[in-house]
Amino acid sequence: MDVALYPCHAKSLRRAGQARAQLFAHVIEGKRYTTAQVAEILDISHSAAYERIKRRPHPLTWADLQKARLP
Known part of the structure; x- marks a missing residue:
């Protein structure tokens, strides 16, 4: 869907992407x-x-994730 043609859909498409990202x-x-x-x-x-x-x-x-390698 082209957001330029349907600007009213831009917000709903963004929200759908954020909702999908939160699943993961x-x-x-x-x-x-x-x-x-x-x-x-x-x-x-x-x-x-x-x-x-x-x-x-x-x-x-965060301390574990900042380490490049596991001990």
């Missing part, structure tokens, strides 16, 4: 974050953030 959110120290938010906070790529989240023991903490 990760809980870090009691708060929900998407992989993109984690990547931005840690200043790493999206794929690197996903790998760190996937391989860390749960519950996740």
Whole structure:
């Protein structure tokens, strides 16, 4: 759908994307974050953030995610 032709749909499309992203959110120290938010906070790529989240023991903490390698 072209948002330029239907500007009234722009807000609903954005909300739909945010809702879908929240389906894949990760809980870090009691708060929900998407992989993109984690990547931005840690200043790493999206794929690197996903790998760190996937391989860390749960519950996740920022201290664990900031480490490049597991001990």
